[in-house]
Amino acid sequence: MLPFLALFAACRPPLDEPVALPVGLPTTAPGVILLAMVDGEGAVTVGGTVQAELWVDLDGPEDERYAFRYLVLDEAGEAIYARSTLGPLIVQEFLAYYSEDAGFDLLGALPQLGQFPVLVPVLDGAASVRFEARGDDGVYKEVGRYDLGDVEADDQGLSDVVSGAETLHDAGDSRNRLDIVLMGDGYTADEQALWRSDAELLAQRILGTEPLASFADRINIHRVDAVSAESGVSYDCTDTCGMRDTAYGSVFAIEVANALLGTDYRSSAIFQLDQWGVARAAATFPWDMVVIVANTTHTGGFAVHYATVPKGSSDWTSTGVHELGHTLGLLGDEYESDACIRSDALGLPENVTDAPSAPPWAAWIDAETPLPTPDDGGWEEKVGAFEGAWNCPSLYRPAHSCKMRGSSYDAFCPVCAELLARRLFRYSDPAAAVTVGAGAYVLEDLFPGARTEWWVDGVLAAEDVETFTPDAVPAGSSGEVEVRVSATTPFVRVDGGDLSETWRFDVR
Ligand SMILES: [Zn+2]
Structure with missing residues (x-):
């Protein structure tokens, strides 16, 4: 068998007109807005849609920062895509706190406070959307569904204001x-x-x-x-x-x-x-x-x-x-002038910690900086773990001063700046796409200074080039070309995958 396979492989045409077959989903898809609403029981319904030129960035590492997510399902109910997104949990917690404190059901009196938009991608084969909210036990539960067949009929159009x-x-x-x-x-x-x-x-x-x-x-x-x-x-x-x-x-x-x-x-x-x-x-x-x-x-x-x-x-x-x-x-306030509103479902923002001896932003902390970090004694310019954040006792913030501590501070601290830069790459990838033609692969809209690696059959073939022209497919090739792109910036020390993108092509 081996000689035959080798012969077959050697007979493949050279890569002058490669056929690109991207694996998986595109990096960006058209979007539609679902006008959703949560009621006092936590149930989410959709009261309308907005069809317009909208885009959803599909890639990037998934995370659970929002405690609310949607799943795009096919006809069989299988998930095509899932993403955690801004949802009603913060509003629910906020209203519940004041309702309980004041003995007055704010959401009951003003149900439109439960309104929120969800931007979902329009994907081939999509039939419905399922909404899920995280509970205090950390488990996501279904809170509503929407039939995507109704998008057209439910379109409310652009606002006439x-x-x-x-x-x-x-x-x-x-x-x-x-x-x-x-x-x-x-x-x-x-x-x-x-x-x-x-x-x-x-x-x-x-x-x-x-x-x-x-x-x-x-x-x-x-x-x-x-x-x-x-x-x-x-x-x-x-x-x-x-x-x-x-x-x-x-x-x-x-x-x-x-x-x-x-x-x-x-x-x-x-x-x-x-x-x-x-x-x-x-x-x-x-x-x-x-x-x-x-x-x-x-x-x-x-x-x-x-x-x-x-x-x-x-x-x-x-x-x-x-x-x-x-x-x-998704930064939290670093001051202490409002009510302390916490829940296990929501967790803490990434710039706030209850573990000052091991903050999640350790990459920014010098070895000699004491943890927790005193607010005086010369540590004010350092990243550490300073007491006072999220309006709650015993919570810690990364820096003495930061724009999230108060608007009178002009700059975001390094940790908040990193989180902002990482989030920005959720909307703007280090490259927009790879186009293929005339034997060459070209990265479109490459982020200035981004690193690139081009792999053929799992072997590094080129680095730091925007355009890659592979040789003829070698004997025994699996036909896989992979390009890895990663942006680098001094604002980010730990990127969690946000700044990277990978495309794979089957060139056979
Ligand atoms: Zn704020």
Whole structure:
């Protein structure tokens, strides 16, 4: 048999017109937004969809940071794809805390607080989507299902509150870029020029803050305009404490409780009653992140499905970047001025630990730095484990100062910067694709300075080249060409696979 096989292999044509058969899923797929909603029992239903030009980055290592995930199933109910994604658990925990404390069911009174968007990929053979939430026991349980055959009929389309749109920073094709959409709420027709200049200020602040500044050529920033009937936002308690008619229904939710119950909770939390409306407006662009600017003098800031920043402080653009740190980096607050809200299901953000002697960011800690790390004595410039984070006692943060500790700090600490850089590569891969033609393999949209390795039959054939032209298929070849691409950046010491990408081709 052996001579025959060897002969057969030797007879293969050279690689002048190789046929590329990517293994597995593409790196990016078109997406559709499911407008989902969680009720008081934790059940998730879908009340509509948004079909637009949207993209889902399919690759990258899976993780369980969000405690909520969707599975795309085929007709037989087998999972084609699964991804953990922003979901309702943080909102549920947040509302449950205040509801219990105040003896008032916030989600029951305002069910639209349970609204959230889920962007799912449109994949061949997909029939339905199953939602799962993690319990305190760490086990995921089904909380809802959606039949993808209903996407067309359920389409709510783009929002009709959108009055204009412009790309403020264009770094390239959205399929391989982090797309941030800036939206204004509480800006009247007379305040649209103010909105445009506010959006420009925020865009410049985002692009001027590391590590985002160093990745500006992987970030698009867009502005979506909407006219609000009234200036300000609901319950900003400036001239009056009440509802205002604005484009997306931004509200200082805790001020509602304070007004109703006579309580005096700190009221920085602001979000939109029309969560679905935000998603429908943002879909003017292929969005990944939304930052909403609330045109009010009330201070605060909040981030769950979208980041929201009110203009109450003189340095509100810094707060805007802090809020984006929550949604992009999944970073937790490192201060202690709000309620301590913890649950086993949610776990802790990656920049917060309850194990100060062995923090998850050990790669950034010098051997001589004491753990936990004192807040004085010359350690302030070092990465360590400093007490005080996540509004809870006995939790530790990586640095003395960081933008997640407070908006008055201009910079993210090295650990938060690393987590932001890693997340950015969830939306923008080190290369967009490999194209094959005329005997050559070409990496498209290669990240500057990325390392590349080209393997044929498991043997390294070339390194650090953007274009690879293999020799004729050698005798006995399995026909496998593999390219491994990894971006490197001083912002990342441990990348967990986020910065790497592998493509395989069968050239036979
Ligand atoms: Zn925060």
